[in-house]
Amino acid sequence: MLTNTWAFTRRELKVYFNSPIAYIIIVLALVISGWLFFLDFFLAGQTTLRPLLTGWLPMVFLVFVPAITMRLIAEEKKSGTVELLVTLPVTDWEIVLGKYLASLALLGVTIVLTFSYIITVSLLGDPDGGAIFGQYAGLFLLGATYLAIGLFASGITANQIVAFLVAIVIIAAFFLVDKFTPFFPGPLASVLEFLGVNYHFENMARGVIDSRDLLYYLSMIFLFLFLAVRALESRKWK
Amino acid sequence: MTAVLLVAAVLVVVNLLGLAFYEHWDFTDGRIYSLSDFTKKVMRELDDVILVKLYFTEDLPAPYNANARYIKDQLYEYKAFSGGKMKFEIIDPVRDNKEDEARGLNIPAVQVNAIEKDKIELKRVYMGLAVLFENKQEVLPLIQSTRNLEYEITSAIKRVTTDTTVTVGLLAGHGEPSAAEDLNTIAQLLQKQYKVEPVTIAHGQLIDERIHTLLVIGPTAPFSAFDIYAMDQFIMRGGKVGWFLDPVQVDLMTQTAENLTINLDTLLQTYGIVLNKELIIDTRNSRVAVMQRQGGIQFQSVVEYPLFPEAVTFDEGNLITKDLGAISFPYVSSIDTTAAENLGVVLKPIVYSSQRSGRRRAPYHLAPQTQYTLNDFPEANIPLAATAVGMFTSYYNEHPLPDSGLGTMPELQTHSPINRMVVVADGDFMRDRSARNPENLAFFLNIVDWLSQDEGLITIRARESTSRPLDPTLTDGARWRYKYANIFGPAVLVVVAGIIRWRVRIARRRSLAAAWRKK
Known part of the structure; x- marks a missing residue:
């Protein structure tokens, strides 16, 4: 299982890094989020990365993540290689997981590249390391959840643009759902709030890690990977 | 379809179980969010819904912005222990047109210095909090320091939720x-x-x-x-x-x-x-x-x-x-x-x-x-x-x-x-x-x-200050360098890595082609 998964991961990583697309996406994400962050960093005068890690990057990820994932399955469907894939002696889970891990690696690289900000705030003052750890952990889980959603969106269509747009819509729905809680009665509002990624993210961004938030993210990731597997399987029945 | 529903149902059950049995780790310096056992007990024992309304102006100038952040964060912590019995709303009285409401709760507008477009200006802001429970209310009209915030919030909650008068x-x-x-x-x-x-x-x-x-x-x-x-x-x-x-x-x-x-x-x-x-x-x-x-x-x-x-x-x-x-x-x-x-x-x-x-x-x-x-x-x-x-x-x-x-x-x-x-x-x-x-x-x-x-x-302990200011001696030149080094530094790294990989692949392709021709 592991070797098969790893084979897919390596293959996808090669595709990412052999084309200019990945580099362009990463550079754009870094430059845009960095630019936005520095708009008021010196004015706010605090050694915190919170506006970047919990404000701008999640916003940039809204577009960045679908751009990474849109190709993953849709391309195979378009070019017909998916027929080949499903006849290989590998399970659908191995295919999906392999592709997912490749996109996760790309996300990881992007996030690691922002570590220059940790150095910066450490040089300029005394930041709260625990809070930064929580923010990075939260950002990674948020990105990982988005990627699972993006992968699912890529699995339901052979058109990359459709996959991209569907991913943005679903991610935005989970990103914004807690903004609408004031319009719902109490118990329903609590459910919506729990469903939204933001509530859990805000919680972690303080530097407090709660098993409930971890469970939420892992459940979301599992659910959408499962749905992606189902989307891939569905080819077999046609 | 049934499989999808089954998986969704299992995930819902797992998350519901997770709500009942959870662990909570505060990684911050000085564990600034960790509530005292007393506060946790007060929150667990709430028997009706308590509403906390935070009347805070958005975009407060430093150092109040750090306070605002911390207060919101601390309220998340209260909420986490309330078993769903606490709601909180964040209101910007000016933006949300609720200045009368704030005034009605005796939360005053105060003037603070703010830098806007590189000029120091006086800004009218709100920095208050109200705790509402049934028909009772307690107000912290002006929160300027967060050192004893837990004490103040918990005693306000305690006051509105208990009937006995000392x-x-x-x-x-x-x-x-x-x-x-x-x-x-x-x-x-x-x-x-x-x-x-x-x-x-x-x-x-x-x-x-x-x-x-x-x-x-x-x-x-x-x-x-x-x-x-x-x-x-x-x-x-x-x-x-x-x-x-x-x-x-x-x-x-x-x-x-x-x-x-x-x-x-x-x-x-x-x-x-x-x-x-x-x-x-x-x-x-x-x-x-x-x-x-x-x-x-x-x-x-x-x-x-x-x-x-x-x-x-x-x-x-x-x-x-x-x-x-x-x-x-x-x-x-x-x-x-x-x-x-x-x-x-x-x-x-x-x-x-x-x-x-x-x-x-x-x-x-x-x-x-x-x-x-x-x-x-x-x-x-x-x-x-x-x-x-x-x-x-x-x-x-x-x-x-x-x-x-x-x-x-x-x-x-x-x-x-x-x-x-x-x-x-x-x-x-x-x-x-x-x-x-x-x-x-x-x-x-x-x-x-x-x-x-x-x-x-x-037993509620005071917290260290949550403000972590930047080095105030920073020159404009240094700011400029830090800014552009961070925005473009990592990006340049990515571009360089891309170019190297590209060149290596071209070189390899050429040598492979050359080797092929030799054969």
Whole structure:
């Protein structure tokens, strides 16, 4: 299982890094989020990365993540290689997981590249390391959840643009759902709030890690990977 | 489809189980979000929905922006422990058009300096919080520091969710002022929150157990042996006492002062409290108006009066003196802090004299015209008020019991539970004639609150400051370098890595092609 998964991961990583697309996406994400962050960093005068890690990057990820994932399955469907894939002696889970891990690696690289900000705030003052750890952990889980959603969106269509747009819509729905809680009665509002990624993210961004938030993210990731597997399987029945 | 539903159902169940059994790790420096066990207990025991409304302006200037962030974060923490019983709303009164609502809750708009478009401007902002429960509300009108935020929020929640009103007694019968005369202002303020009643010790009767907090304000007549017994047993049973005592009695009419003996000294000494029989003089003081005569002309002038010290040095960590301005004491003595050692009582000064102050012993010269030199003020930080916390030992462990007049006495309590008292070496600062200084009233009310609060609230610790400022010496050039290094540095790294990989692949392709041709 592991070797098969790893084979897919390596293959996808090669595709990412052999084309200019990945580099362009990463550079754009870094430059845009960095630019936005520095708009008021010196004015706010605090050694915190919170506006970047919990404000701008999640916003940039809204577009960045679908751009990474849109190709993953849709391309195979378009070019017909998916027929080949499903006849290989590998399970659908191995295919999906392999592709997912490749996109996760790309996300990881992007996030690691922002570590220059940790150095910066450490040089300029005394930041709260625990809070930064929580923010990075939260950002990674948020990105990982988005990627699972993006992968699912890529699995339901052979058109990359459709996959991209569907991913943005679903991610935005989970990103914004807690903004609408004031319009719902109490118990329903609590459910919506729990469903939204933001509530859990805000919680972690303080530097407090709660098993409930971890469970939420892992459940979301599992659910959408499962749905992606189902989307891939569905080819077999046609 | 059934499989999808099954997986979704399993995930819902797993998450619901996760809500019941969870773990929570605070990674921040100083564990700034971790709530005390008491707060967690209060939140778990909520039996109805509590609503916390945060009236905070968005985009507050530094350093208030860090506070706003922290308060919101701390409220998440409260919510996490409330089992869904707490809701909170964040309102920007200006943006959301809710200024009237804020005003209705007595949350004021305040002016702060803000830098906008590189200019310093005054900005009107709100920084308040309201706790609403059923038909009750508690308000923190202006949150400027977050050091004791947990204490303030939890006590506000505790106040709206509990119905019992604490009874505060004003001891009478030894020449103390009463609510009707001289304590009018503070009695009215206390009645907003407490049930206030006079307490007279009747011979043979212990102080009523309903009295939670007993205030002993400026007694001038001696305590009888039985009064001492009643006070001692009140404390041994866990009653809270605020002592506001004048070791030196000043007669304003005759402008004379003398040491006062009212039999309390040995009682207080058993608890580790000793008041020095002296008057403090301070270079930081309130001025008084005096009539002066010069060359046959009488005129009024305002002079410094070192015997009216103005205290501005406080124990910053203490809730009683938190955020206080200057307390003015009309004649004040001092506290000997060495007496509590070896008694298992922690005596902690909370109010001090200034950096240049001194002591005056009998005979006292009160005349405002008295000339002082700097040599009269050799001492700094003389303790004027203190808290005492610990298990106090009964006076009667070492002294014979008094005659109760009844023959039978309730069983003697020889030790108190963990208890607390406050002692201030002045019995006048809260009286109506001194009430012109609102800081005096705030100080007094804080003492009563501290004595009367739930035991659990005391266990809430203060937090370190949450503001983590940038190096203020940063030059514009350095800022520029940091900014562009961070925005473009990592991006350049990515581009370089891409180019290298590209070149390597081209080189490899060429060598492969060359190798192919050779074959």
